[in-house]
Amino acid sequence: MMNSKKTLAILSVLILGLGFTLAVMMYKKSQKTETAEMAQTHSDVFVRDYAMTQGPDDAKVVLVEFMDPECESCKEFSPYVKMIMSEFDGKVKLVIRYALFHPNAMMMAKILEASRRQNKYWEVLEVLFKYQPQWGSHHEPKPELVWGFLSEAGVNIDQIKTDMNDPVIQANIDQDQADVAKLGIRYTPTFYVNGKPLEDFGVEQLKTMIRTEIDK
Amino acid sequence: MNSFIYIFVAWLISAISTLGSLFFSEIMDLPPCVLCWYQRICMYPLVIILFIGFMTSDKKVLKYAAPLGLIGWIIAVYHNLLYYHLIPKSASPCVKGISCTTVQIEWLGFITIPFLSLVGFSLILILFFLNSRTRK
Numbered sequence: 538m539m540n541s542k543k544t545l546a547i548l549s550v551l552i553l554g555l556g557f558t559l560a561v562m563m564y565k566k567s568q569k570t571e572t573a574e575m576a577q578t579h580s581d582v583f584v585r586d587y588a589m590t591q592g593p594d595d596a597k598v599v600l601v602e603f604m605d606p607e608c609e610s611c612k613e614f615s616p617y618v619k620m621i622m623s624e625f626d627g628k629v630k631l632v633i634r635y636a637l638f639h640p641n642a643m644m645m646a647k648i649l650e651a652s653r654r655q656n657k658y659w660e661v662l663e664v665l666f667k668y669q670p671q672w673g674s675h676h677e678p679k680p681e682l683v684w685g686f687l688s689e690a691g692v693n694i695d696q697i698k699t700d701m702n703d704p705v706i707q708a709n710i711d712q713d714q715a716d717v718a719k720l721g722i723r724y725t726p727t728f729y730v731n732g733k734p735l736e737d738f739g740v741e742q743l744k745t746m747i748r749t750e751i752d753k
Numbered sequence: 754m755n756s757f758i759y760i761f762v763a764w765l766i767s768a769i770s771t772l773g774s775l776f777f778s779e780i781m782d783l784p785p786c787v788l789c790w791y792q793r794i795c796m797y798p799l800v801i802i803l804f805i806g807f808m809t810s811d812k813k814v815l816k817y818a819a820p821l822g823l824i825g826w827i828i829a830v831y832h833n834l835l836y837y838h839l840i841p842k843s844a845s846p847c848v849k850g851i852s853c854t855t856v857q858i859e860w861l862g863f864i865t866i867p868f869l870s871l872v873g874f875s876l877i878l879i880l881f882f883l884n885s886r887t888r889k
Contacts, residue, residue, distance in 0.1 A: 542757075546808060549765060557772045561780050723782045 569736075575720065576732030582716045583729050587709045589633045589649075589658055591622060596630035598750045601729040603717060606646060607639035607673045608725040612666040617740045621747065628751050635713040636725045641673065641680040644701075646710050648683070651700035652692055660690040757807055759884035760814055763822075763877045764803035770796050770873040777866060783858070788832040792870050795825030799877065819881050826874035832867045 575582065583601045602618065604611040622631055635646045645665055652661040664686050665672075672682040687694055700706070720727075728735040730746040774793060777783045785793070799821055806814025833839075859865055 542808060545761065546804070549768075553765075553768055553772060557776070560776060564776075564780055 572720070572734050576729075579719070580732060582719055583634075583732055584632050585634070585709070585712060585716070588713075589653060590630055591633075591659075592630040593627060594630060596628055597753075598625070598629045598747050599632060599731055600629050600747065601632045601634060603634045603636040603713075603720075603722050603725060603727040603729075605635065605637050605639055605642045605725040606649060606662070606665045607637075607642040607669065607678075609669070610724075611726045612669050614726055614740075615662075615666055617743075621740075621744060624744075625747055625751065629747060634716065635710055636717045636722050636727065637710070637714065638725060639673065641678055643710065644680055645683070647701035647706055648687070648697055650706040650709065651697045651703070652690070654700050655692050655696065657690055657692045661687065661692060664690040756884050756887040757810055759880040759887070760803055760807045760818075763818075763880040763884075764800065764807055766873055766876050766880075767796055767799035767803060770870070771800050773869065774866075777858070783866075788828060788835075789866070789870075791828045792825050792832065792874070795821045795828070796870075796873070799825075815881055815885060822874060822877045822881060826871075826878055829867065829871040829874045833871050836865065836867045 584599060600621070618631065622629060635642070637643050637646055649658060649661055649665070652658050665683070668683070668686040672679050672686070684694060687697070724738075728743055730743070731750050733746070735743050735746060771793075774785070774789070774796070778785050799818055802818050802821070803814065805811070806818065
Protein backbone atom coordinates (compact mmCIF):
# COMPACT_ATOMS: atom_id res chain seq x y z
CA MET A 538 0.00 0.00 0.00
CA MET A 539 2.81 2.39 0.88
CA ASN A 540 4.44 1.66 -2.46
CA SER A 541 1.41 2.47 -4.58
CA LYS A 542 1.05 5.69 -2.60
CA LYS A 543 4.65 6.61 -3.31
CA THR A 544 4.23 5.90 -7.03
CA LEU A 545 1.07 7.99 -7.13
CA ALA A 546 2.75 10.86 -5.30
CA ILE A 547 5.89 10.87 -7.42
CA LEU A 548 3.90 10.58 -10.61
CA SER A 549 1.57 13.46 -9.79
CA VAL A 550 4.40 15.73 -8.65
CA LEU A 551 6.19 15.00 -11.93
CA ILE A 552 3.09 15.63 -14.02
CA LEU A 553 2.30 18.88 -12.17
CA GLY A 554 5.87 20.11 -12.52
CA LEU A 555 6.04 19.21 -16.18
CA GLY A 556 2.65 20.76 -16.91
CA PHE A 557 3.62 23.98 -15.17
CA THR A 558 6.95 24.25 -17.01
CA LEU A 559 5.25 23.58 -20.32
CA ALA A 560 2.58 26.22 -19.67
CA VAL A 561 5.26 28.78 -18.75
CA MET A 562 7.23 28.05 -21.92
CA MET A 563 4.16 28.25 -24.15
CA TYR A 564 2.99 31.50 -22.56
CA LYS A 565 6.41 33.16 -22.87
CA LYS A 566 6.64 32.17 -26.52
CA SER A 567 3.23 33.61 -27.37
CA GLN A 568 4.12 36.84 -25.54
CA LYS A 569 7.30 37.17 -27.57
CA THR A 570 5.51 36.92 -30.91
CA GLU A 571 2.92 39.44 -29.74
CA THR A 572 5.53 42.13 -28.97
CA ALA A 573 7.35 41.40 -32.20
CA GLU A 574 4.13 41.91 -34.15
CA MET A 575 3.40 45.11 -32.23
CA ALA A 576 6.87 46.42 -33.11
CA GLN A 577 6.13 45.90 -36.80
CA THR A 578 2.57 47.17 -37.01
CA HIS A 579 2.59 49.96 -34.42
CA SER A 580 6.10 51.40 -34.35
CA ASP A 581 4.71 54.75 -33.12
CA VAL A 582 3.78 53.08 -29.82
CA PHE A 583 7.50 53.09 -29.01
CA VAL A 584 8.51 56.50 -30.31
CA ARG A 585 6.28 59.58 -30.31
CA ASP A 586 7.56 62.73 -31.97
CA TYR A 587 7.07 64.85 -28.83
CA ALA A 588 9.21 62.56 -26.65
CA MET A 589 12.49 63.74 -25.15
CA THR A 590 15.47 62.31 -26.99
CA GLN A 591 19.23 62.29 -26.86
CA GLY A 592 21.60 61.41 -29.68
CA PRO A 593 21.37 61.76 -33.47
CA ASP A 594 18.01 61.21 -35.22
CA ASP A 595 19.60 58.98 -37.86
CA ALA A 596 21.27 56.72 -35.27
CA LYS A 597 21.31 53.05 -36.15
CA VAL A 598 19.90 52.07 -32.79
CA VAL A 599 16.83 53.55 -31.14
CA LEU A 600 16.84 52.86 -27.41
CA VAL A 601 13.46 53.53 -25.81
CA GLU A 602 13.28 53.76 -22.04
CA PHE A 603 9.92 53.76 -20.29
CA MET A 604 10.60 55.19 -16.85
CA ASP A 605 9.11 56.69 -13.72
CA PRO A 606 10.95 59.52 -11.90
CA GLU A 607 9.73 58.08 -8.59
CA CYS A 608 10.93 54.51 -9.28
CA GLU A 609 14.02 53.40 -7.36
CA SER A 610 15.27 51.05 -10.08
CA CYS A 611 15.08 53.85 -12.64
CA LYS A 612 17.25 55.96 -10.34
CA GLU A 613 19.71 53.10 -9.82
CA PHE A 614 19.86 52.34 -13.53
CA SER A 615 20.23 55.94 -14.76
CA PRO A 616 24.06 56.10 -14.45
CA TYR A 617 24.27 53.02 -16.68
CA VAL A 618 22.08 54.63 -19.32
CA LYS A 619 24.46 57.58 -19.30
CA MET A 620 27.41 55.20 -19.58
CA ILE A 621 25.80 53.45 -22.54
CA MET A 622 25.12 56.76 -24.27
CA SER A 623 28.77 57.79 -24.01
CA GLU A 624 30.11 54.35 -24.89
CA PHE A 625 28.03 54.12 -28.07
CA ASP A 626 28.28 57.86 -28.75
CA GLY A 627 26.56 58.84 -31.99
CA LYS A 628 25.24 55.36 -32.68
CA VAL A 629 22.33 55.36 -30.26
CA LYS A 630 19.31 57.61 -30.00
CA LEU A 631 17.74 57.51 -26.55
CA VAL A 632 14.00 58.15 -26.30
CA ILE A 633 12.53 58.77 -22.85
CA ARG A 634 8.89 57.83 -22.27
CA TYR A 635 6.94 57.86 -19.02
CA ALA A 636 5.42 54.82 -17.34
CA LEU A 637 4.02 56.40 -14.20
CA PHE A 638 3.20 53.83 -11.53
CA HIS A 639 3.94 55.81 -8.35
CA PRO A 640 1.67 58.29 -6.52
CA ASN A 641 3.62 61.50 -7.24
CA ALA A 642 5.13 60.42 -10.55
CA MET A 643 2.67 62.50 -12.60
CA MET A 644 3.73 65.72 -10.89
CA MET A 645 7.40 64.88 -11.46
CA ALA A 646 6.83 64.05 -15.13
CA LYS A 647 5.10 67.40 -15.57
CA ILE A 648 8.05 69.19 -13.95
CA LEU A 649 10.41 67.33 -16.27
CA GLU A 650 8.41 68.24 -19.34
CA ALA A 651 8.22 71.88 -18.23
CA SER A 652 11.99 71.95 -17.73
CA ARG A 653 12.48 71.16 -21.42
CA ARG A 654 11.32 74.71 -22.19
CA GLN A 655 14.34 75.96 -20.27
CA ASN A 656 16.62 73.37 -21.84
CA LYS A 657 17.27 71.81 -18.46
CA TYR A 658 15.67 68.37 -18.83
CA TRP A 659 18.73 66.24 -18.02
CA GLU A 660 19.76 68.53 -15.16
CA VAL A 661 16.29 68.30 -13.60
CA LEU A 662 16.15 64.53 -14.08
CA GLU A 663 19.49 64.23 -12.32
CA VAL A 664 18.27 66.33 -9.38
CA LEU A 665 14.99 64.38 -9.13
CA PHE A 666 16.87 61.09 -8.99
CA LYS A 667 19.51 62.42 -6.60
CA TYR A 668 16.94 63.49 -3.99
CA GLN A 669 14.39 60.76 -4.73
CA PRO A 670 14.92 59.07 -1.33
CA GLN A 671 13.81 62.30 0.35
CA TRP A 672 10.81 63.36 -1.72
CA GLY A 673 9.71 59.91 -2.87
CA SER A 674 9.95 57.86 0.33
CA HIS A 675 7.42 55.05 0.23
CA HIS A 676 6.26 55.54 3.79
CA GLU A 677 6.04 59.28 3.76
CA PRO A 678 6.37 60.89 0.35
CA LYS A 679 6.94 64.63 0.47
CA PRO A 680 6.63 65.81 -3.13
CA GLU A 681 6.61 69.48 -2.07
CA LEU A 682 10.27 69.08 -1.02
CA VAL A 683 11.18 68.90 -4.70
CA TRP A 684 10.91 72.68 -5.15
CA GLY A 685 13.77 73.21 -2.72
CA PHE A 686 16.02 70.79 -4.59
CA LEU A 687 15.23 72.10 -8.07
CA SER A 688 17.28 75.28 -7.66
CA GLU A 689 20.31 72.99 -7.88
CA ALA A 690 19.39 72.29 -11.51
CA GLY A 691 19.55 76.01 -12.29
CA VAL A 692 15.95 76.34 -13.45
CA ASN A 693 13.47 79.14 -13.08
CA ILE A 694 11.09 77.46 -10.64
CA ASP A 695 8.21 79.91 -11.04
CA GLN A 696 8.32 79.35 -14.79
CA ILE A 697 8.19 75.57 -14.25
CA LYS A 698 5.17 75.95 -11.96
CA THR A 699 3.33 77.77 -14.77
CA ASP A 700 4.52 75.61 -17.66
CA MET A 701 3.80 72.28 -15.98
CA ASN A 702 0.07 72.98 -16.12
CA ASP A 703 0.09 73.35 -19.89
CA PRO A 704 -2.58 70.97 -21.30
CA VAL A 705 -0.17 69.96 -24.08
CA ILE A 706 2.16 68.48 -21.47
CA GLN A 707 -0.73 66.62 -19.86
CA ALA A 708 -1.90 65.28 -23.22
CA ASN A 709 1.58 63.99 -24.09
CA ILE A 710 1.97 62.27 -20.73
CA ASP A 711 -1.48 60.74 -21.13
CA GLN A 712 -0.48 59.43 -24.56
CA ASP A 713 2.56 57.80 -22.93
CA GLN A 714 0.28 56.08 -20.39
CA ALA A 715 -1.96 54.83 -23.20
CA ASP A 716 1.09 53.35 -24.95
CA VAL A 717 2.24 51.78 -21.68
CA ALA A 718 -1.14 50.04 -21.43
CA LYS A 719 -0.98 48.95 -25.08
CA LEU A 720 2.49 47.46 -24.63
CA GLY A 721 1.46 45.86 -21.35
CA ILE A 722 4.39 47.40 -19.48
CA ARG A 723 4.36 46.51 -15.78
CA TYR A 724 7.89 47.28 -14.70
CA THR A 725 10.07 50.35 -14.81
CA PRO A 726 12.48 50.85 -16.37
CA THR A 727 11.43 48.92 -19.47
CA PHE A 728 13.79 49.12 -22.43
CA TYR A 729 13.22 48.50 -26.13
CA VAL A 730 16.11 48.30 -28.58
CA ASN A 731 14.83 48.98 -32.10
CA GLY A 732 11.42 47.79 -30.96
CA LYS A 733 12.67 44.60 -29.33
CA PRO A 734 12.13 44.31 -25.58
CA LEU A 735 15.05 43.79 -23.21
CA GLU A 736 13.81 40.55 -21.72
CA ASP A 737 16.63 39.62 -19.39
CA PHE A 738 17.05 42.81 -17.36
CA GLY A 739 20.64 43.99 -16.86
CA VAL A 740 23.30 46.42 -18.06
CA GLU A 741 25.40 43.83 -19.89
CA GLN A 742 22.35 42.32 -21.56
CA LEU A 743 21.26 45.76 -22.75
CA LYS A 744 24.73 46.50 -24.11
CA THR A 745 24.81 43.17 -25.92
CA MET A 746 21.46 43.94 -27.56
CA ILE A 747 22.69 47.36 -28.68
CA ARG A 748 25.94 45.88 -30.04
CA THR A 749 23.98 43.27 -32.01
CA GLU A 750 21.84 45.99 -33.59
CA ILE A 751 24.90 48.14 -34.42
CA ASP A 752 26.67 45.19 -36.06
CA LYS A 753 23.66 44.36 -38.23
CA MET B 754 -5.85 3.55 0.32
CA ASN B 755 -9.67 3.95 0.63
CA SER B 756 -10.62 7.17 2.42
CA PHE B 757 -7.21 8.70 1.82
CA ILE B 758 -7.92 8.90 -1.88
CA TYR B 759 -10.09 11.93 -1.03
CA ILE B 760 -7.15 13.54 0.73
CA PHE B 761 -5.01 12.81 -2.31
CA VAL B 762 -7.51 14.43 -4.70
CA ALA B 763 -7.84 17.40 -2.35
CA TRP B 764 -4.06 17.70 -2.34
CA LEU B 765 -4.04 17.59 -6.14
CA ILE B 766 -6.58 20.44 -6.27
CA SER B 767 -4.61 22.54 -3.77
CA ALA B 768 -1.41 21.94 -5.75
CA ILE B 769 -3.06 22.93 -9.04
CA SER B 770 -4.56 26.04 -7.38
CA THR B 771 -1.18 27.01 -5.97
CA LEU B 772 0.63 26.58 -9.27
CA GLY B 773 -2.20 28.30 -11.11
CA SER B 774 -2.21 31.34 -8.85
CA LEU B 775 1.57 31.58 -9.11
CA PHE B 776 1.27 31.38 -12.89
CA PHE B 777 -1.18 34.30 -12.90
CA SER B 778 0.97 36.50 -10.67
CA GLU B 779 4.56 35.52 -11.53
CA ILE B 780 4.32 34.55 -15.19
CA MET B 781 1.41 36.62 -16.46
CA ASP B 782 2.33 39.50 -14.11
CA LEU B 783 -1.25 40.00 -12.94
CA PRO B 784 -1.01 41.75 -9.56
CA PRO B 785 -2.85 39.81 -6.81
CA CYS B 786 -5.36 41.85 -4.79
CA VAL B 787 -5.60 41.78 -0.99
CA LEU B 788 -8.39 39.18 -0.88
CA CYS B 789 -6.41 36.95 -3.24
CA TRP B 790 -3.54 37.05 -0.75
CA TYR B 791 -5.82 35.96 2.11
CA GLN B 792 -7.05 33.04 0.03
CA ARG B 793 -3.46 32.13 -0.86
CA ILE B 794 -2.56 32.09 2.84
CA CYS B 795 -5.18 29.34 3.29
CA MET B 796 -4.48 27.44 0.07
CA TYR B 797 -0.67 27.19 0.01
CA PRO B 798 -0.22 25.39 3.38
CA LEU B 799 -2.80 22.79 2.30
CA VAL B 800 -0.34 21.53 -0.35
CA ILE B 801 2.13 20.55 2.40
CA ILE B 802 -0.35 19.45 5.09
CA LEU B 803 -2.46 17.28 2.78
CA PHE B 804 0.61 15.72 1.16
CA ILE B 805 2.08 14.68 4.51
CA GLY B 806 -1.35 13.55 5.73
CA PHE B 807 -1.81 11.41 2.65
CA MET B 808 1.68 9.90 2.68
CA THR B 809 1.61 9.01 6.39
CA SER B 810 -2.11 8.01 6.36
CA ASP B 811 -2.58 10.42 9.25
CA LYS B 812 -6.16 10.13 10.45
CA LYS B 813 -5.91 13.53 12.11
CA VAL B 814 -5.10 15.36 8.86
CA LEU B 815 -8.53 17.01 8.69
CA LYS B 816 -8.02 18.59 12.10
CA TYR B 817 -5.27 20.70 10.60
CA ALA B 818 -6.51 21.02 7.05
CA ALA B 819 -10.25 21.68 7.54
CA PRO B 820 -9.90 25.08 9.31
CA LEU B 821 -7.67 26.36 6.50
CA GLY B 822 -10.08 25.08 3.86
CA LEU B 823 -13.08 26.58 5.61
CA ILE B 824 -11.50 30.00 6.21
CA GLY B 825 -10.29 30.10 2.60
CA TRP B 826 -13.73 29.13 1.38
CA ILE B 827 -15.41 31.91 3.40
CA ILE B 828 -13.01 34.51 1.99
CA ALA B 829 -13.58 33.12 -1.51
CA VAL B 830 -17.36 33.41 -1.09
CA TYR B 831 -16.98 37.00 0.12
CA HIS B 832 -14.63 37.81 -2.78
CA ASN B 833 -17.08 36.42 -5.34
CA LEU B 834 -19.99 38.34 -3.83
CA LEU B 835 -17.94 41.53 -4.17
CA TYR B 836 -16.70 40.63 -7.61
CA TYR B 837 -20.13 40.01 -9.05
CA HIS B 838 -21.52 43.09 -7.28
CA LEU B 839 -23.86 41.06 -5.07
CA ILE B 840 -22.66 43.14 -2.14
CA PRO B 841 -21.71 46.81 -2.56
CA LYS B 842 -18.12 47.70 -3.29
CA SER B 843 -18.01 50.12 -0.37
CA ALA B 844 -17.73 47.06 1.86
CA SER B 845 -14.49 46.17 0.07
CA PRO B 846 -11.38 46.11 2.26
CA CYS B 847 -9.09 46.99 -0.66
CA VAL B 848 -7.47 50.35 -0.23
CA LYS B 849 -4.08 49.99 -1.85
CA GLY B 850 -2.84 48.53 -5.10
CA ILE B 851 -5.18 46.59 -7.33
CA SER B 852 -8.90 46.64 -6.61
CA CYS B 853 -10.48 43.32 -5.66
CA THR B 854 -13.19 43.82 -8.27
CA THR B 855 -10.93 44.43 -11.27
CA VAL B 856 -11.70 41.72 -13.83
CA GLN B 857 -8.37 40.48 -15.17
CA ILE B 858 -9.36 37.24 -16.78
CA GLU B 859 -12.69 36.04 -18.10
CA TRP B 860 -12.66 32.72 -19.91
CA LEU B 861 -15.83 31.49 -21.63
CA GLY B 862 -17.59 34.50 -20.15
CA PHE B 863 -17.77 33.24 -16.57
CA ILE B 864 -14.45 31.69 -15.51
CA THR B 865 -12.64 34.39 -13.51
CA ILE B 866 -9.80 34.07 -11.01
CA PRO B 867 -12.03 34.49 -7.88
CA PHE B 868 -14.45 31.96 -9.41
CA LEU B 869 -11.62 29.43 -9.83
CA SER B 870 -10.63 29.97 -6.20
CA LEU B 871 -14.18 29.40 -4.98
CA VAL B 872 -14.45 26.21 -7.06
CA GLY B 873 -11.11 24.99 -5.66
CA PHE B 874 -12.01 25.61 -2.02
CA SER B 875 -15.52 24.16 -2.48
CA LEU B 876 -14.17 20.94 -4.02
CA ILE B 877 -11.63 20.63 -1.22
CA LEU B 878 -14.36 21.03 1.42
CA ILE B 879 -16.56 18.43 -0.32
CA LEU B 880 -13.64 15.99 -0.39
CA PHE B 881 -12.95 16.65 3.30
CA PHE B 882 -16.60 15.88 4.05
CA LEU B 883 -16.50 12.65 2.04
CA ASN B 884 -13.30 11.64 3.81
CA SER B 885 -14.75 12.22 7.26
CA ARG B 886 -17.90 10.25 6.37
CA THR B 887 -16.20 7.16 4.96
CA ARG B 888 -14.02 6.78 8.00
CA LYS B 889 -16.93 6.48 10.42
